Amino acid sequence: MTTTNEYYAETAYDSTRASASGAQAKDLEGFVSNSLRRAPLVGLRGVHCSEHMAACNADVDEIFTHEWPERPEHHQKLFWERLGNPKAFVGVFRVLTGIFVYASFVIISFVLLVVGMSAIMDVWLYLAVPIAIFGLLTLVEKSKLLSNKGNFWLNRQTGMVVIPRWRGAVELPFEEFDAYLLSHTGYTAGVEHKLQLVHRYSNELLICPQPCHDSWEVEALWEYWQQYMDVSRPLPDVPIFEPVRELDPVTAAYDREHNRPKYYWRNISQRRADHMVRAARLAAASYPWGLDQASARRQGWEPSGFGEGDWQRRPVRNGDSQVERVVAREWWRSWIGPTIFAAPILLYGVYVRLMG
16 A cells, blocks of 8 residues: 555655745846746635636536546646647637637628628528538547647646746745736636746746636636645546545545545536536635635635535525526626627617618
């Protein structure tokens, strides 16, 4: 049986251990770290909110399609895609092509309403090439033709972050990275937020590819990754890690101590998992970031009870009004952008046809 000391490297990140890098001189800090220092995340370093279900993939139907998925290396290391990865590059190009096809479809529909259906063949030929390109890129992305390489790696077993370079790779301790909020305009012209990790003593940085609509989602995502890398804590109790929990010594010991069912997520319905995510998102959105959990509770904040599974916690009620508010808000956000873009054009086209 592999012991904890034999499994993890000496460089593994342990939040209970004093940081050796913290004693380094301030003049060693990198230019990028100094330039961003005025805009860090609000939350304290460490795991306090613990609403990991708010930042994870809870598609249990997809994860457990088979009786038990193959055991990947999730308990040892995970990667963040970057544009240097051919598969990620094709994926971004496919999304941009899809947006172009959608926008063109709206414009062509408006043209047909104005000039009449007689020009339908001429205008639809305009979309033939981009639709073909979109379909081809989709097939290529789904196939195994592209190699999945050139990613950032976060290694729980060694505590190192691997940043690829043209020649070799750079490995830096996770504890030397600080988290920042990166805001930018997304594909649909809305504001997106992403988690950006910047090395404190150099100009190295990496960006988590997972987009967030609100800044609190970035805070929750940062806690999720801190717990993943922290060998003093078990892996976050989310569906993707269930097949490998017993392979990580700290996580296996935690599960034995707390009598966690081995097939907890495997036996949960998709509907129940969705409700757990919504309750966790509501709790994370209302969390007073910048306080530890004890201080937050004194101010009236209450956890969802689903941050790390609920086999010892209260069940989700399908009629929970707070959960339904989260569902309604997310539905409204997903439709408001396309509706605002398309509705005026279509209404004007109908008006022209009626008046003509």
